[in-house]
Amino acid sequence: MISNGLVVAAGEQQGYQAPTIDDMHLPAIFEIGSFAFGKQMLLVMLSVVIVAGFFMYAARKRAMVPSRTQFIGEMGYGMARNSLGKEIIGAHAYKPFVPLLFTAFFFILVNNLYGSIPLIQLPTMSYVGSAYALAIIAYVTWVGVGIKRKGLGTFFKDMTMPSGVPPVIYVILIPIEFMSNMLIRPATHALRLFATMFGGHLAIMVAASLTQYLIMEAGGFAALASVGSGVLGIFLFFLELMIQCIQAYVFTLLLAVYLQGSVSEGH
Amino acid sequence: MSFLMAAEEGANPLIPNIWEIAITAIGFLILLFIVTKYVVPAFEKIYQDRKEAIEGGLAKAEKAQAEAAAAREEYGQQLESARLEAQKIREEARAEGDSIIAEAKERASVEAARITENAQKTIAAERASAQASLRTEVGTLATALAGKIVGESLADDQRSSRVVDRFLADLDAQQQAGATR
Numbered sequence: 001m002i003s004n005g006l007v008v009a010a011g012e013q014q015g016y017q018a019p020t021i022d023d024m025h026l027p028a029i030f031e032i033g034s035f036a037f038g039k040q041m042l043l044v045m046l047s048v049v050i051v052a053g054f055f056m057y058a059a060r061k062r063a064m065v066p067s068r069t070q071f072i073g074e075m076g077y078g079m080a081r082n083s084l085g086k087e088i089i090g091a092h093a094y095k096p097f098v099p100l101l102f103t104a105f106f107f108i109l110v111n112n113l114y115g116s117i118p119l120i121q122l123p124t125m126s127y128v129g130s131a132y133a134l135a136i137i138a139y140v141t142w143v144g145v146g147i148k149r150k151g152l153g154t155f156f157k158d159m160t161m162p163s164g165v166p167p168v169i170y171v172i173l174i175p176i177e178f179m180s181n182m183l184i185r186p187a188t189h190a191l192r193l194f195a196t197m198f199g200g201h202l203a204i205m206v207a208a209s210l211t212q213y214l215i216m217e218a219g220g221f222a223a224l225a226s227v228g229s230g231v232l233g234i235f236l237f238f239l240e241l242m243i244q245c246i247q248a249y250v251f252t253l254l255l256a257v258y259l260q261g262s263v264s265e266g267h
Numbered sequence: 268m269s270f271l272m273a274a275e276e277g278a279n280p281l282i283p284n285i286w287e288i289a290i291t292a293i294g295f296l297i298l299l300f301i302v303t304k305y306v307v308p309a310f311e312k313i314y315q316d317r318k319e320a321i322e323g324g325l326a327k328a329e330k331a332q333a334e335a336a337a338a339r340e341e342y343g344q345q346l347e348s349a350r351l352e353a354q355k356i357r358e359e360a361r362a363e364g365d366s367i368i369a370e371a372k373e374r375a376s377v378e379a380a381r382i383t384e385n386a387q388k389t390i391a392a393e394r395a396s397a398q399a400s401l402r403t404e405v406g407t408l409a410t411a412l413a414g415k416i417v418g419e420s421l422a423d424d425q426r427s428s429r430v431v432d433r434f435l436a437d438l439d440a441q442q443q444a445g446a447t448r
Contacts, residue, residue, distance in 0.1 A: 034286070041290045048294045052301040059309035064320055070313075077310040099303040107298055128280055129287025136288070137295060191281075198280060 016213050019205045026122075043124050047110040055106075080105050080252070088256040093263040097256070100141060105252040108134065108193065112244035115201055116237065123197040123244065128190070131197075135190030138255045143182075146262030158261070189254055196247045200240040207233030406431035 028036035058073025066074055080102035085094035108125065115123030125131050146155040160177040161170060207229050214226035410427045 036286065044291050044294045048298045051298055055306045059306065059313065062309060062313050064317055074310060074313065099299060099307045102307065103295065103299040103302045107295055127287050129283030130291040132283050133288040133291035134295060137292060
């Protein structure tokens with residue numbers, strides 16, 4: 001459908017310019033040297049207030065019979081604690097990681113959902129630096145926990161030498177496993193989150209700007225094609241809403257899986 | 268498509284702004300701190316309280332059930348013992364009744380015997396007195412009759428009684444002879 005739209009737009013010979021990455025990066029609100037404080041950073045800070053504020057508000061009464069808000073808070077907390085922590089890391093070891101998993105999930109969720117809130121419409125994780133920051137924190141944590149729990153040697157042995165393999169294979173396997181677990185894993189952890197947010201945001205921007213172009217500038221018969229791109233935009237909006245939630249969950253789920261690898265004995 | 272265009276323009280989306288990393292990391296760590304310090308303990312406390320409340324309720328219900336079972340047991344035992352007691356009492360009553368009847372019978376028979384004896388005694392005594400009075404009366408009558416017939420004064424008591432005794436002895440002898448015959 002997008003190519004149809006583009007063909008129509010191209011046929012008009014007026015030059016439809018698809019939005020670029022530069023359009024995604026809004027001008028800074030203020031700058032101090034190289035530090036440019038923009039909307040994205042404001043939103044990151046706001047997300048801290050939103051998550052902390054909501055859950056502290058939800059838990060303020062500590063009622064035995066929960067109010068609706070407390071119930072929602074408990075559901076969210078229970079999901080991070082039980083389905084991400086307890087079930088994946090294991091009932092004996094998950095307790096210390098509950099705050100980290102909880103924070104990761106809701107921090108990312110709020111930052112992703114910004115992309116679907118009118119007027120805000122900026123998933124902060126579409127700025128790669130934010131995704132890197134989270135992946136670095138996750139990486140440092142699970143590697144640190146692994147080394148602390150198992151010792152440096154055992155941790156790297158577990159990471160690079162899967163058991164049940166003939167020793168000869170280790171010649172090939174150790175470099176591959178090291179690459180895969182120690183280098184590629186954190187990179188994909190960050191890029192998966194970044195790319196889905198970035199791509200989704202860009203797709204919606206293209207659909208929206210195309211619709212706008214077809215209505216406002218192409219006019220006439222071509223304006224009918226705007227129905228197609230508009231419907232596509234709405235479809236993408238809901239798809240993106242789903243992906244925003246799923247990616248927050250996936251990031252946290254993977255963090256839990258990595259932590260589980262760090263606390264479990266051997267493979 | 269736009270990706271390629273962007274690359275041409277030199278804005279590689281994979282190159283991060285260092286401040287983005289810093290701000291996000293700081294934001295995340297602040298949130299992590301708040302969550303660790305306030306949010307998680309608050310929710311854990313809610314869970315704990317609720318768990319205790321539910322377990323307390325369950326324990327209470329269990330206790331009540333145990334009490335009810337004990338009460339029922341006790342009630343059953345009491346019923347059983349009451350039944351036994353009733354049976355015993357019935358048994359005793361029957362035995363007592365039997366003994367009362369036996370006693371009453373005995374007393375009645377004794378009484379009857381006594382009454383019979385008394386009656387016999389009375390009868391005997393009355394016969395004796397009747398005999399005695401009859402004897403004197405017959406004697407008087409006979410004496411008077413004989414005196415009238417004989418014309419002889421039989422006023423002498425000693426003599427008259429002798430005559431009467433003789434007459435009666437004869438009478439007795441006659442009677443006995445009649446009886447033996």
